[in-house]
Amino acid sequence: GDSVTQMEGPVTLSEEAFLTINCTYTATGYPSLFWYVQYPGEGLQLLLKATKADDKGSNKGFEATYRKETTSFHLEKGSVQVSDSAVYFCALLAPLIKAAGNKLTFGGGTRVLVKP
Amino acid sequence: EAQVTQNPRYLITVTGKKLTVTCSQNMNHEYMSWYRQDPGLGLRQIYYSMNVEVTDKGDVPEGYKVSRKEKRNFPLILESPSPNQTSLYFCASADADWAKNIQYFGAGTRLSVL
Numbered sequence: 001g002d003s004v005t006q007m008e009g010p011v012t013l014s015e016e017a018f019l020t021i022n023c024t025y026t027a028t029g030y031p032s033l034f035w036y037v038q039y040p041g042e043g044l045q046l047l048l049k050a051t052k053a054d055d056k057g058s059n060k061g062f063e064a065t066y067r068k069e070t071t072s073f074h075l076e077k078g079s080v081q082v083s084d085s086a087v088y089f090c091a092l093l094a095p096l097i098k099a100a101g102n103k104l105t106f107g108g109g110t111r112v113l114v115k116p
Numbered sequence: 117e118a119q120v121t122q123n124p125r126y127l128i129t130v131t132g133k134k135l136t137v138t139c140s141q142n143m144n145h146e147y148m149s150w151y152r153q154d155p156g157l158g159l160r161q162i163y164y165s166m167n168v169e170v171t172d173k174g175d176v177p178e179g180y181k182v183s184r185k186e187k188r189n190f191p192l193i194l195e196s197p198s199p200n201q202t203s204l205y206f207c208a209s210a211d212a213d214w215a216k217n218i219q220y221f222g223a224g225t226r227l228s229v230l
Contacts (some may be wrong), residue, residue: 004158032217043120043206043221044159089158093217103149103174104208104219106158 002027006090006107013080013114021075021110023064023090031092033057033066033073034104038087047075047088080114087111118143122207122222129197130230137192137225139207146212148190149174149219150182153204162205165190166212197229 006023013019025031032051036044048057053068062077073090090107120141129135141148146167151159151174161174165184179201181193190209194201207222 008156036221041223043223045221046218049218091158103161103164104159106151106160108156108158109153 002031002092002094002105004090004092004105004107006088006110008108009087009111011110011112013112015082015114015116016079017114019075019077019080019084019112021088021090021112023073023075023107025071025073025090025092025105027071027092027094027105029094030068031094033064034091034093035062035064035073035075036089036091036106038089038109040086044089080112082114082116085112085114118220120207120209120220120222122205122225124225125223126226128228128230131198132196135194135197135227137194137205137207137227139190139192139222140188141190141207141209141220142188143209143211143220144187145209145220146187147210148184149208149210150180150190150192151206151208152176153206153224159206162192197227199229201227202229203227 003026034049035047037047038044048059050057050066056065064075087109089109091104123138149164150162153159163182165171205225208219210219
């Protein structure tokens with residue numbers, strides 16, 4: 001079945017450091033890929049998405065590129081802030097023919113802590 | 117404001133005492149879903165609904181029930197909670213148009229079963 005693997009945290013960084021969170025997936029066909037962010041005490045919010053190979057999703061200074069050849073969707077930000085401290089989830093949505101239930105398959109989440 | 121509202125946010129209960137977690141969305145979405153979040157496992161789907169009176173099992177449905185009598189509401193029912201259902205629960209909703217599919221999540225319900 002479909003699966004998503006992301007690096008385990010926690011990841012601790014200083015403010016203005018470069019952040020990378022690795023995400024790889026296994027799926028049949030061409031899934032859509034997402035990054036969701038969960039701030040402390042809140043629900044998940046969509047951070048960015050990409051729906052086909054070589055698409056780049058971007059939002060709030062974060063970027064991720066859909067790499068079909070490496071089945072990856074790594075999240076990057078060039079200069080993190082304290083306010084970026086959160087848990088980040090990589091997720092995939094199966095292609096339409098398998099999309100019964102619109103089920104998102106999530107990775108285990110990566111906690112990021114940014115220190116001043 | 118587009119919202120998915122869950123209640124309660126926190127709940128402590130005892131084994132076997134029936135409980136219901138409510139979920140309501142104001143976006144007229146056809147699709148609604150329940151997930152549970154456990155450390156290191158990400159979110160796993162419990163049940164989903166493609167429309168009113170249409171529900172189906174997700175990956176971890178055992179011990180849960182749902183109903184979809186109205187489009188906006190999708191309650192999660194634990195008939196006889198057990199300690200292994202201690203978890204953080206999220207309700208989500210989405211438009212039925214797969215091409216626009218972005219799932220909106222509630223703030224979560226943290227459940228402890230003693």
